Amino acid sequence: MVLKIGVIGTGAIGREHIDRLTNTIAGAKIVAVTDVNQVAAQDTIEMYGLDAVVYPDDHRLIAADNVDAVVITSWGPAHEESVLAAIAAGKAVFCEKPLAATAAGAKRIVTAEMASGTKLVQVGFMRRYDAGYLGLKEAIANHAIGAPLMVHCAHRNPTVDERYSTEMAISDTLIHEIDVLHWLIADDYQSVRIDFPRNTKQAREGLRDPQIATLKTKNGVIITVEIFVNCQYGYDIQCEIVGEDGIVKLPEFSNIITRKSGQLRQSILADWKDRFTRAYDVELQAFIDALKTKGEPTGPSAWDGYIAAVTADACIAAQTSGQEEKIDLEEMPAFYR
Numbered sequence: 350m351v352l353k354i355g356v357i358g359t360g361a362i363g364r365e366h367i368d369r370l371t372n373t374i375a376g377a378k379i380v381a382v383t384d385v386n387q388v389a390a391q392d393t394i395e396m397y398g399l400d401a402v403v404y405p406d407d408h409r410l411i412a413a414d415n416v417d418a419v420v421i422t423s424w425g426p427a428h429e430e431s432v433l434a435a436i437a438a439g440k441a442v443f444c445e446k447p448l449a450a451t452a453a454g455a456k457r458i459v460t461a462e463m464a465s466g467t468k469l470v471q472v473g474f475m476r477r478y479d480a481g482y483l484g485l486k487e488a489i490a491n492h493a494i495g496a497p498l499m500v501h502c503a504h505r506n507p508t509v510d511e512r513y514s515t516e517m518a519i520s521d522t523l524i525h526e527i528d529v530l531h532w533l534i535a536d537d538y539q540s541v542r543i544d545f546p547r548n549t550k551q552a553r554e555g556l557r558d559p560q561i562a563t564l565k566t567k568n569g570v571i572i573t574v575e576i577f578v579n580c581q582y583g584y585d586i587q588c589e590i591v592g593e594d595g596i597v598k599l600p601e602f603s604n605i606i607t608r609k610s611g612q613l614r615q616s617i618l619a620d621w622k623d624r625f626t627r628a629y630d631v632e633l634q635a636f637i638d639a640l641k642t643k644g645e646p647t648g649p650s651a652w653d654g655y656i657a658a659v660t661a662d663a664c665i666a667a668q669t670s671g672q673e674e675k676i677d678l679e680e681m682p683a684f685y686r
């Protein structure tokens with residue numbers, strides 16, 4: 350059986366996911382697309398040679414009889430409305446991060462999903478499917494470095510466009526670390542503080558860049574994440590976990606090494622699209638396979654989206670207060686265990 354997919358948002362990652370669902374992943378077919386920019390939606394159909402219909406909006410795409418499941422790749426603030434509509438229609442939905450723009454929005458999704466009685470939502474936290482992060486998780490679970498004490502991370506983008514704001518450093522960028530780190534060390538966040546080092550001259554007027562998030566967990570682990578989205582030199586994701594018996598570190602993305610003219614060279618990636626290609630493939634294949642074999646998604650859930658949203662709200666509050674802000678999570682409902 351081939352799952353018929355409708356895609357909402359045909360921008361950068363929308364097109365990436367359409368390409369992989371069409372050419373890499375087994376068992377899915379794009380039958381519907383929509384975008385507030387209808388020309389972009391139509392262009393996408395032509396670009397990938399899709400046998401698909403362009404719908405005028407997300408609600409009509411979700412309601413279409415031939416759409417079995419929905420992929421949401423629109424702008425973050427638009428996600429909540431589309432996810433709620435998919436839940437109301439009883440359709441499974443893969444939603445790119447963030448699940449919702451606020452913790453209150455994520456909670457509305459959790460409440461609606463629980464009321465529907467069926468798990469329908471998967472959030473696009475693809476780092477959980479990345480071989481490097483999986484290796485770190487296994488090492489920690491096997492006590493290879495003893496109890497984690499500290500985590501040091503960097504999330505660097507070469508540049509960002511003019512729409513990118515100081516808050517997006519949290520909701521769009523840090524959100525990846527927010528999700529993957531508590532999962533990695535099996536711990537819960539307790540508080541966060543955000544510091545702003547000297548601003549880079551490369552940032553557009555009004556954008557605070559870089560930023561440093563310091564998260565503390567219930568077990569006393571201190572996590573520092575540098576978010577630097579105008580670093581210029583490339584797309585660079587670093588993660589090192591310091592334990593009581595040793596250290597584990599995310600591998601460098603492997604590019605060939607060249608020895609030439611008295612130099613040893615290895616190029617650095619320039620674009621997020623290339624860093625997690627395999628992880629995106631695996632997460633979307635897992636989404637499709639789980640719907641077919643189990644009837645529900647089994648990847649990062651709406652509850653994971655809620656945890657990330659509560660944490661992101663506290664980070665955003667910490668950006669303006671300059672204080673350590675508490676991260677107050679509700680108890681995980683039995684529905685998500």
Ligand SMILES: NC(=O)c1ccc[n+]([C@@H]2O[C@H](COP(=O)([O-])OP(=O)(O)OC[C@H]3O[C@@H](n4cnc5c(N)ncnc54)[C@H](O)[C@@H]3O)[C@@H](O)[C@H]2O)c1
Pocket residue numbers: 357358359360361362363383384385386389407422423424425427445446447473474475521621
């Ligand atoms: N997991 C990842 O690594 C990753 C990478 C990139 C982007 N993302 C996330 O994916 C989402 C899209 O990012 P992008 O880089 O593709 O942005 P983009 O601006 O390139 O594309 C977004 C598209 O959505 C459309 N859109 C906006 N609101 C809409 C609505 N209500 N209905 C239909 N279409 C709508 C826009 O017209 C645009 O074409 C963001 O939430 C972003 O955080 C995730």
Ligand SMILES: O[C@H]1[C@H](O)[C@@H](O)[C@H](O)[C@@H](O)[C@H]1O
Pocket residue numbers: 505506521522525578621
């Ligand atoms: O939407 C993108 C994407 O999520 C990338 O993985 C991240 O590095 C960027 O900062 C963000 O803007």
